[in-house]
Amino acid sequence: HCIQMNYDYVAGGEQYNVRDKMMAENVLWVMEHELKHYNNENIILFAHGGHIIEDDYTMNFRDMLYINAENKDILYVTMGHHLSNYLGDDYYTIVTEAKNNSFLADSNLPNDKRKLFSIERKGSLIDAIGAESPSIKFCTSEYLKQAGIATWDLTLIGSYFNNINTFIPARFTINTNVETCFDAMLYFDQLTPNIDNRSYLDK
Numbered sequence: 001h002c003i004q005m006n007y008d009y010v011a012g013g014e015q016y017n018v019r020d021k022m023m024a025e026n027v028l029w030v031m032e033h034e035l036k037h038y039n040n041e042n043i044i045l046f047a048h049g050g051h052i053i054e055d056d057y058t059m060n061f062r063d064m065l066y067i068n069a070e071n072k073d074i075l076y077v078t079m080g081h082h083l084s085n086y087l088g089d090d091y092y093t094i095v096t097e098a099k100n101n102s103f104l105a106d107s108n109l110p111n112d113k114r115k116l117f118s119i120e121r122k123g124s125l126i127d128a129i130g131a132e133s134p135s136i137k138f139c140t141s142e143y144l145k146q147a148g149i150a151t152w153d154l155t156l157i158g159s160y161f162n163n164i165n166t167f168i169p170a171r172f173t174i175n176t177n178v179e180t181c182f183d184a185m186l187y188f189d190q191l192t193p194n195i196d197n198r199s200y201l202d203k
Helices: 002-010 015-038 079-090 124-130 141-146
Strands: 057-060 073-076 094-107 114-120 136-140 151-155 173-177 184-191
Antiparallel strands (some): 094 114, 151 173
């Protein structure tokens, strides 16, 4: 099993799918360990939204502008897909979204500097939720459906970003089915990084 997965990761062009499958196996091992030794039946897992969502999706690495990326579409089978299949309704997914984001990331250039990027989201979900208070809101997928939001391009923020201070939704979002992809959303008016250490910024 390990030899086959190592081959798929190194030579089979399935790096991202192998990674998420192994992440799911690690989570299931932790759950088994917690139950066996501490009688804990549940765990809380913090991870990137692109890993925890329950639906598969297609990524085009040309659009994502990653360094040395091949120009092809890849079907991404997420960790959440595997966990949802194994755990069923016991797997409860909460994603995050924000009207305004600012974050630190590497530009898509071969250097070791990081830049501060800012993005602003617009559209049906922001219109439905953003006008309400408080500035942080917990929304179930059922609430979003009742608000008329069946799909949403969920923001993806990774370690790399394009080299201009603009946000292009087609490149950094996943089109999600609200009913099948996640159970709830934490919505924020604004999210910002910890930028106390200014040496990380590309001035």
